[in-house]
Amino acid sequence: MTPSEHLDATFTALADPTRRAILARLARGEASVAELAEPFAISQPAISKHLKILERAGLVSRSRAATRRPCRIEGAPLAAANAWIERYRDLWESNYRRLDTLLDELQPERKPTPPKP
Amino acid sequence: MPIFKTLDVSTPTDREILFRRDFTAPPQLLFDCHTVPALVRRWLLGPPGWTMPVCEIELRVGGSFRYVWRNEEGTEMGMGGTFREIAPPHRLVTTELFDEDWTGGETVVNSRFDPEGSGTRMTMSVLYATRAARDGALQTDMTDGMESGYARLDALIAESPAA
Secondary structure: OOHHHHHHHHHHHHOOHHHHHHHHHHOOOOEOHHHHHOOOOOOHHHHHHHHHHHHHOOOEEEOOOOOOOOEEEOHHHHHHHHHHHHHHHHHHHHHHHHHHHHHHHHOOOOOOOOOOO | OOOOOOOEEEOOOOOEEEEEEEEOOOHHHHHHHHHOHHHHOOOOOOOOOOEEEEEEEOOOOOOEEEEEEEOOOOOEEEEEEEEEEEEOOOEEEEEEEEOOOOOOOOEEEEEEEEEEOOEEEEEEEEEOOOHHHHHHOOOOOOOOOHHHHHHHHHHHHHHOOOO
16 A cells, blocks of 8 residues: 555544544553443444454454453554644644734834743 | 634644634734735645636625736636625635635635734634535645645544543
8 A cells, every 4th residue: 555545544534433433442541342342332343344444454464362351542644644744734733824924014113922842 | 812824724623624814913914915916816825836826806705816827837726705704804704616626616715803911812713514524635645635634634633532
């Protein structure tokens, strides 16, 4: 997959409340499919389908060691998605910093805006 | 009250993305910076190297606006919309649509400029046509996914019991 396809897969995987809940559960520690299905009003096969999408996006990995094949959250794709989003948030923020400067210019009587962290 | 010294992005509802930020200026000045072309084109620019050769604003209810950005290679990106509500200096409601329609239909943008301390808190809500429209913005490959993407990650983090 290209980096762009990876991001598509990550965001597609995140665009579902059940899958986000699965990730939130896995953020607390490994779990089997049965354990993951427990809090949801849906079947284990349905959970498995969601897991496949999360696995394809690289957000979840499954151990082959044990028969219960526990699922584990993988941080790298989330970090990549976060970095990508952060870049665009920075872009908006850079617009608003320009606006700060313009607002200072428009009010010479006022103290300039202190630099933001 | 939290202080939004830098941009805050959140998802209060399924179809909505909320931007909040504080400024050191009175609401009227913020309102002007969003509605007077000579001021808008000085800050609403995006990445380095982009300028805003077209910035037309017909500030009346039902009036339209049109923005075009251009980079050094000559690539252009345009958007436009109409004014639904104009209540200076505190409130502005517009509909917006990018030429490439990467937002999956028109969005409704509701901006508020409220006094906060000696300055102004901007609260800008972007409402997508449908949840699918908001999610659809994630699938495309341009400046696009950003808002929804960031909001989605925020939602994920908010939902996570570890957060």
